[in-house]
Amino acid sequence: MVISAPSGGGKTVVRSGLLKLDKRFAFSVTCTTRARRPGEVDGRDYYFVTPERFAALRKQGMLLEWAVVHGNYYGTPVRSVMSVLAEGRIPVMTIDVKGARSVKKIFPGAVTVFLLPPDLKTMVQRLRGRGEAPENVAVRLRTARSEIKVASSFDYLVINDKLRETVREVAAIADLETRKTGRNLDKVRAFGTQLSKKKFR
Numbered sequence: 001m002v003i004s005a006p007s008g009g010g011k012t013v014v015r016s017g018l019l020k021l022d023k024r025f026a027f028s029v030t031c032t033t034r035a036r037r038p039g040e041v042d043g044r045d046y047y048f049v050t051p052e053r054f055a056a057l058r059k060q061g062m063l064l065e066w067a068v069v070h071g072n073y074y075g076t077p078v079r080s081v082m083s084v085l086a087e088g089r090i091p092v093m094t095i096d097v098k099g100a101r102s103v104k105k106i107f108p109g110a111v112t113v114f115l116l117p118p119d120l121k122t123m124v125q126r127l128r129g130r131g132e133a134p135e136n137v138a139v140r141l142r143t144a145r146s147e148i149k150v151a152s153s154f155d156y157l158v159i160n161d162k163l164r165e166t167v168r169e170v171a172a173i174a175d176l177e178t179r180k181t182g183r184n185l186d187k188v189r190a191f192g193t194q195l196s197k198k199k200f201r
């Protein structure tokens with residue numbers, strides 16, 4: 001499950017909410033060259049790497065996708081996603097819109113969700129509330145102009161008004177997606193095998 005949004009759209013808090021709500025979800029930690037913010041933990045929030053290390057990871061094909069966001073490199077290690085899938089859980093990827101497009105190309109079965117705050121005023125308040133300096137808010141709003149242009153290519157749009165409801169809506173999307181026939185053909189086949197072995201009198 002890929003969640004994108006303009007900065008301040010709620011990706012981080014919605015992800016935390018999903019992980020708390022339901023053990024099916026697991027965060028696939030990504031790596032970045034940006035500086036660690038106060039309170040962030042290496043290996044939990046991101047793998048914080050040097051530009052040299054990032055370049056090496058890219059060269060070795062260790063990244064599923066990568067992008068430059070606000071002047072820093074970000075990338076999803078293949079292993080982060082594969083290890084969650086191997087556990088039979090849903091990897092939650094909170095990445096930018098370019099990354100979302102790359103993931104959808106590689107995994108057409110990925111479900112993409114675009115989050116939007118209810119309105120611009122709320123988004124600015126939330127960015128300020130998160131402690132972003134006015135110049136950072138301006139950069140993020142400028143980037144948001146191009147990000148919302150691609151919102152229509154996402155599978156789902158969720159308006160992030162009340163956090164609890166947003167988290168529930170995203171979890172509901174996962175519920176429905178896991179019930180799609182195409183994702184469950186093995187169960188149909190298993191039932192069919194049982195039927196074919198059964199002798200009817």
Ligand code: ADP
Pocket residue numbers: 005006007008009010011012013014126127129130160161162163164166
């Ligand atoms: P993103 O990761 O998309 O940049 P965040 O998850 O950091 O966005 O959210 C930006 C700020 O807005 C954070 O301070 C967060 O706590 C707050 N926020 C996000 N969603 C809501 C919401 N539904 N209600 C109230 N505050 C919210």
Ligand code: 5GP
Pocket residue numbers: 005006007011030031034065066067069074075076094095096097098099100
């Ligand atoms: P921040 O620095 O505020 O944590 O994140 C900046 C942006 O980078 C956010 O839109 C975030 O979702 C995105 N991002 C984080 N990790 C990745 C990643 O691995 N790949 C891509 N493409 N974007 C990422």
